[in-house]
Structure formats: C-alpha cells, structure tokens
Amino acid sequence: xxxxxxxxxxxxxxxxxxFPIEGYDPIxxxxxPTHSPNASPQERLILLIxxxxxxxxxxxxxxxxxxxxxNPKTGVIYTAPNIAEFRDFALTDYLENEFQVPAFLDNDxxxxxxxxxLIGAGKGHDHLLYFTISTGIGSGIIVxxxxxxxxxxxxxxxxxxxxxxxxxxxGCGHPGHLEALASGKNIARWVKKELAKGVESTLRNAKKVxxxxxxxxxxxxxxxxxxxxxxxxEHIGLALASFLHAFxxxxxxxxxxVSLSGDLLLEPIRRSVKNHVMxxxxxxxxxxxxxxxxxxxGMIGAxxxxxxxxxx
Amino acid sequence: xxxxxxxxxxxxxxxxxxFPIEGYDPIxxxxxPTHSPNASPQERLILLIxxxxxxxxxxxxxxxxxxxxxNPKTGVIYTAPNIAEFRDFALTDYLENEFQVPAFLDNDxxxxxxxxxLIGAGKGHDHLLYFTISTGIGSGIIVxxxxxxxxxxxxxxxxxxxxxxxxxxxGCGHPGHLEALASGKNIARWVKKELAKGVESTLRNAKKVxxxxxxxxxxxxxxxxxxxxxxxxEHIGLALASFLHAFxxxxxxxxxxVSLSGDLLLEPIRRSVKNHVMxxxxxxxxxxxxxxxxxxxGMIGAxxxxxxxxxx
Numbered sequence: 268x269x270x271x272x273x274x275x276x277x278x279x280x281x282x283x284x285x286f287p288i289e290g291y292d293p294i295x296x297x298x299x300p301t302h303s304p305n306a307s308p309q310e311r312l313i314l315l316i317x318x319x320x321x322x323x324x325x326x327x328x329x330x331x332x333x334x335x336x337x338n339p340k341t342g343v344i345y346t347a348p349n350i351a352e353f354r355d356f357a358l359t360d361y362l363e364n365e366f367q368v369p370a371f372l373d374n375d376x377x378x379x380x381x382x383x384x385l386i387g388a389g390k391g392h393d394h395l396l397y398f399t400i401s402t403g404i405g406s407g408i409i410v411x412x413x414x415x416x417x418x419x420x421x422x423x424x425x426x427x428x429x430x431x432x433x434x435x436x437x438g439c440g441h442p443g444h445l446e447a448l449a450s451g452k453n454i455a456r457w458v459k460k461e462l463a464k465g466v467e468s469t470l471r472n473a474k475k476v477x478x479x480x481x482x483x484x485x486x487x488x489x490x491x492x493x494x495x496x497x498x499x500x501e502h503i504g505l506a507l508a509s510f511l512h513a514f515x516x517x518x519x520x521x522x523x524x525v526s527l528s529g530d531l532l533l534e535p536i537r538r539s540v541k542n543h544v545m546x547x548x549x550x551x552x553x554x555x556x557x558x559x560x561x562x563x564x565g566m567i568g569a570x571x572x573x574x575x576x577x578x579x
Numbered sequence: 580x581x582x583x584x585x586x587x588x589x590x591x592x593x594x595x596x597x598f599p600i601e602g603y604d605p606i607x608x609x610x611x612p613t614h615s616p617n618a619s620p621q622e623r624l625i626l627l628i629x630x631x632x633x634x635x636x637x638x639x640x641x642x643x644x645x646x647x648x649x650n651p652k653t654g655v656i657y658t659a660p661n662i663a664e665f666r667d668f669a670l671t672d673y674l675e676n677e678f679q680v681p682a683f684l685d686n687d688x689x690x691x692x693x694x695x696x697l698i699g700a701g702k703g704h705d706h707l708l709y710f711t712i713s714t715g716i717g718s719g720i721i722v723x724x725x726x727x728x729x730x731x732x733x734x735x736x737x738x739x740x741x742x743x744x745x746x747x748x749x750g751c752g753h754p755g756h757l758e759a760l761a762s763g764k765n766i767a768r769w770v771k772k773e774l775a776k777g778v779e780s781t782l783r784n785a786k787k788v789x790x791x792x793x794x795x796x797x798x799x800x801x802x803x804x805x806x807x808x809x810x811x812x813e814h815i816g817l818a819l820a821s822f823l824h825a826f827x828x829x830x831x832x833x834x835x836x837v838s839l840s841g842d843l844l845l846e847p848i849r850r851s852v853k854n855h856v857m858x859x860x861x862x863x864x865x866x867x868x869x870x871x872x873x874x875x876x877g878m879i880g881a882x883x884x885x886x887x888x889x890x891x
Contacts, residue, residue, distance in 0.1 A: 336858060345860070394730040408825075410722050417827020418706045419860065427857045428821035432743060439857040509740035513720075513825065515729020545739045545751040546648060548657070548731065 269325040270294060272316055273570035275375065276333040277301065278349025281312060285319045286570050288327075291386060295319040301350060308352050313365055326368045330573030331358060332375040332565035334405075339373045339420040371576040375399075377414050377423060378568025379558070380407025383520050385571055387559035394516040396507075397558070398425065399523035400532070403438060404446040408514065426450070430506050445506045449499040451478035451525040458495045466491050482528035496528065497535045504539020511540070511549040522558030529557060581637040582606060584628055585882035587687065588645040589613065590661025593624060597631045598882050600639075603698060607631040613662060620664050625677055638680045642885030643670060644687040644877035646717075651732040654684045683888040687711075689726050689735060690880025691870070692719025695832050697883055699871035706828040709870075710737065710815075711835035712844075715750060716758040720826065738762070742818050757818045761811040763790035763837040770807050778803050794840035808840065809847045816851020823852070823861040834870030841869060 268287070275282045281301050284293035297319045301308050320326060335347040342359025362370035373381075380389075380397035389395040395409040404426030408415040415422050426446035427439055434443025435453065447453055455476050462471055468491035473480050484492035507519065525532060537555055544550050560567055580599070587594045593613050596605035609631045613620050632638060647659040654671025674682035685693075692701075692709035701707040707721040716738030720727040727734050738758035739751055746755030747765065759765055767788050774783060780803035785792050796804035819831065837844060849867055856862055872879055 336860065392730075394734075410727055411725065413723065415722055415826070418704075418829040418864075419827060421858070421860055422706075422825060422827035424824040424857070427824045429817060429855065430741075430744070432817060437857075441855065441857055444857075505741060505744060510825075512736040512739045513734060513822075514727070515731060515734035517730040543741065543753065545736070545749075545753055545756075546733070548648065548733055552730075 269327050270320070271327050271570055271573045272320065272329040273566045273573060274312070274316070274329065274331045275565040275569060276308075276312070276331065276347070276350070277375075278334065278347070281308070281315055282566060283315045283319045284566055284570075285321065285324070291567060291570070294321060308350055309356075309361060312362075316362075316366070326366055328368055328573045328577045329362050329366065329370040330378075330569035330571070330576070331362070331370065331372045332378040332569040332572075333358065333372060334375050336421055337372060337374060339371075339377075339416060341420075342370065342372045344372070369577055371572045373414070373568070373572055374405070374407070374423070375565040375568075376405030377407040377416070378572060379405075379522055379560070379564035380409060380423075380520075380568070381414055381571050382560050382564040382567035383522065383558055384409045386567065387564060388520045388556050389518050392516070392518040392554075394514060394518075396425070396510055396514060396516045396519045398503075398519070398521050398526075399558075400450060400503075400521060400525040401523035402450060402452045404450045405523075409516075410514065425506070425510060428506060428509070430502050445502065448502040451523075454478045454481060454495050454499050454525065457498065458491060461491055461495075468492065478525045478528075482525075482531055485528070485531055493531075496531050499525075500532055500535020501539045503532075504536045504541075505543050507536065507540045508543030508545075508549075511544055511553070515549065517552060518554040518556065520556055520558050522561075522564055526557050533557065581639050582632070583639050583882055583885045584632065584641040585878045585885060586624070586628070586641065586643045587877040587881060588620075588624070588643065588659070588662070589687075590646065590659070593620070593627055594878060595627045595631045596878060596882075597633065597636070603879060603882070606633060620662055621668075621673065624674075628674075628678070638678055640680055640885045640889045641674050641678065641682040642690075642881035642883070642888070643674070643682065643684045644690040644881040644884075645670070645684060646687050648733055649684060649686060651683075651685045651689075651728060654682065656684070681889055683884045685726070685880070685884055686717070686719070686735070687877040687880075688717030689719040689728070690884060691717075691834055691872070691876035692721060692735075692832075692880070693726055693883050694872050694876040694879035695834065695870050696721050698879065699876065700832045700868050701830050704828070704830040704866075706826060706830075708737070708819075708822055708826060708828045708831045710831070710833050710838075711870075712762060712815075712833060712837040713835035714762060714764045716762045717835075721828075722826065737818070737822060740818060740821070742814050757814065760814040763835075766790045766793060766807050766811050766837065769810065770803060773803055773807075780804065790837045790840075794837075794843055797840070797843055805843075808843050811837075812844055812847020813851045815844075816848045816853075817855050819848065819852045820855030820857075820861075823856055823865070827861065829864060830866040830868065832868055832870050834873075834876055838869050845869065 431443035743755035
C-alpha cells in the first residue's frame, strides 16, 4: 500500500497526516509546536512527517498548506507570519530532496477553499469564494472549478482590498482593508476603543477582549458586542457585493474562528450585501454559509493537492 | 467557401462584418443606426447581417457583442442600455431561427478583453484585466487563458465595485462605484462641478465639457483639466490595487474613448497603484497599457467567439 502525506503549517503549530489512496479518513495524525529551542521548523517538519508515516509504506506525494505569500508553482515561501526561518524558503525542493517524492505547496486559505469546494460546504459549486475570518482575513477563489492563482500564484488576497480609503491601518500597512475592519483581531480592537471611550458593556469585566469573548457577550444581548458584529458584517457585506460583481459566484463560504459565531456575523453580512449589490441577479441563487470542514479544511486541501497534482 | 459573421451592437449603432475562415481581415463591413422609425432593432439586425453576407456563402456561425447584463450561456439579453426592445430578449435563439446556424452572445467588454488578449495588447498573457473607460466603465477578465463569466454569466463588472462608500452616486444607483468616479461622463461631471464653484480653467470657454475636451485642455497645461485626470487615475489606481490582490494579472489593458488620452490617464494610474499595492510582487512584472484594437475590439472578440464556440 502507498500513502499521501498532508501538512498544515501554522505560526504556532504544524500538523501532518497520512492518508490512504482514497477517502478522507487519515491513517495517522500528529501535531507539534512549530518552534522549539532544539531544532529549526525545517528539521521539525521532517520529524513530523516521519512520525505519521507508517513503516513499509511508500509515500506517493506530499501536499503542504502554509500561510503567507508564496509561489505555488515553484514551491517557494516568500514570508510566513511568525516563522522567520521560512523567509524565501524553497519548501517543496527541501521535502523532495529529503523524501525523494513529489511535494506540492499552496496557500492555506486557497487549500481550505479547495477542501470546502470538493468535500465541504461548497460541494457541487463551480464558482466559490471562501473566506477564513480569524486573526486576519484570508481567502481562496474557485473559478470554473479551479483555484485562482493568478500570474505568480499570489492572487485571492481578498482580505486586502480597500473598503474604506480613510479607514484603520491594516497589518500590511495600508488603510481601510477588509482585514483591518472585520478580522477577529480588528473586531476586538474596535470594541476596546469603544470601551476606552466609556461605552457601557458587559465586556468591561472581561479578562481579555477577543472576538470569541465578544461573540459570547453578543449572544447574551450585550449591545456593544452586537454592534461590533453588525459593523464587521456591514463592511464584509459591502466588500462582498463588489466581489459578487467581479466573480459572480454561486456560493460564499466563511471559515475561521470568527465564523463560528454563525448567524451573528452572517445575518449582518446577508443584509449588507443585499443593500449593496447593483442587481438582485447577483444574489438570487447565492448561498452564503459557514465552512463544513473546520480546522481540517487546510489539511484536506493539502491532501487533494497531493493527490491531484501527481495525476496531472 | 464559408464565413463567420461578427456583430457589435451599441445603443446608437450596430456593426456587422463577414470574416473568412482564418485571419482578421473582414470580407465586408457595414454599420447602421440601431434605431429607425420603420423597423425594430431586431429587424434591422437581420437586414444588417444579410447586407454583409456575400451571396453563395455559407455562414458557419454568428458571434454577437452587446452591452448590458445578459446570460452568455443562454444567449438572453436582460437589459441593453438605450435599446428598450432588447429587454429579456433571446437574441441567439432569434438569430438561429432566422439563419439556421449557431449563434453566440457575450458582453461587449468581455469580448473586447478576448480580442485584446488573443491578437491585441494582451497577446501572450494568461491573466489579463481589461477596462473600457468611456461613458461608463466596463471590464473583462481573463483567468488562466479563459474569460471569467461566473455562475450566471454576469461576472467582471469591475466598474461597479465600491471605491468610496460615501462617494458620488453611480448610474446603477449605488454610491462611490469606480464608474461614478472615473468614467468619461463622471470626469466631465466633476469638472463641471469645479467650474460651477468658480475654479479658473480654459474649459470655461468650452462649448461642451466632455472627457475628450478635458484631455485636450490638459495636454495644453490647464490645471483643472490635469487635476481631473489625476483624480480619475488616483481612484482607478486605488481600485486596481485591490483587483491586483484579487486576480494577480500580468497585464492590465485600458480601452474605450477616455483611454485615448494615453499617459495623461495611465501615469496617475501607475503612480496610484504603486502606492496602494500591499507588496511590490503584484506590480513587479505588471504591464499597464492601452488597447491595441480600438473600436474593433468588440467585433474581433465576437469573431473569436463565433469561431471557437463551434469548435467546442
């Protein structure tokens, strides 16, 4: 028997799984912290893969989901947030050299989109937008049943479109990007600012004001917390209307930690997008929903990448 | 011998040409006003096609470029600006019924993008954005060497993305769309407003303030006219940076009347887009240029559609 290896690399932990030729039930799964005083993330990645690879098994190929700008065609990571060692790192060359099997790389949001499209919430849709709303906002785009990579593989950065030209500064340094208005970190930032202004809220007693904590307060009726999700949903909906005009998808899938708040975020998005589309044909048959694969989306996508890339 | 018929329908005139099996030199070209007191645009379209079709020739297929929202898959025009008779009009069925040959329809900006991509300014590029900047702003998008149509064929409306949420109202009724800030009509609208405020300009003596007239004044050094193009270019560049983040194209082509002003518009766009991209990788190898096919782009696109659609 032979297997596929799928890997999901994050700034704090790396996960790997061995999968059989068919199906989506892993044979072995393992996760380890990305950083350790004794070994580089590169070395730890090799150990991690070896730990999930059963003896006497042949690896067919390796698929890797990683964050940050990269070139999926060349397998080079330009920069990875919180992994300084991965700057301009030829990851697939490194793995191919070590394991002597083909290795493939793509952006984690792209691969999550691929996973949701093939076996998740987006099954059966040829035109899909996927957003992961967590600390930042990542995205993946399926056009005509294929991931949109663009000329050099850096397309689909929908978290970095300008929504409010005079809005708050984004992590990337530019004003008013969607991420700066509606990511988990920025929802929390806005609430903290309102609290500092003296706005009344049960969140005043919270140890730490996070998007998760705010969602909890909103579900209990806290007006400031509700307002925070309304505001994020309004901005996402405004941007989404523009994305619908550009891509005319049949489904929009929201994943990532903040999307676990469900209708608290989705309802304001649906209202906002209806207000902002130029023509109801863009929303008539549109599905706006939450992701089905949860934290596994990136790894499932990496598996699909590993399987399909060697078939081509 | 057999021929292909290509048609470009506009609100004021319709053009048709007969083309041979190969090449882009028409055998016959004809144009007529879209409207006449004696016949409907539908009837005139039939006469127009017959007028360019040489006797004893067999028509292989007919390709049609038309404005406004439509479904290219079904060949139905939903609405066409300035052609009330074309509301919910099954154009390809109508032509197929009349000529007993396959007919194909697409948006004029999509087909201009296709023409520029295959034999115009965008030759050799797999990822292209095309904008026609005239009265309004239309666009066509090539992803992986294929027109982006979206789920129901209404994608690529990049003139209708929100650039300034509190900006001027667009023709479609929504505030701050790119078209409302930078189309020819809206460049002129802005200048007229400035003139009404009392701003000094040689345009004060102009019979009619149009984008063409403003471009002429700008080339002679008129500060208000220059400012009008700077402002349009700044807004287009801001939107374009977001489009680069979404699509990561290798070329952006500007067509339409206003693009004839050349660097007057393109230089401010290039400056603005550099200021607004999150990462220079999005502009490193990017070409920003004007269209090569001029007014023929739509018809050439319609020809390509007619030829390739029957091959599939």
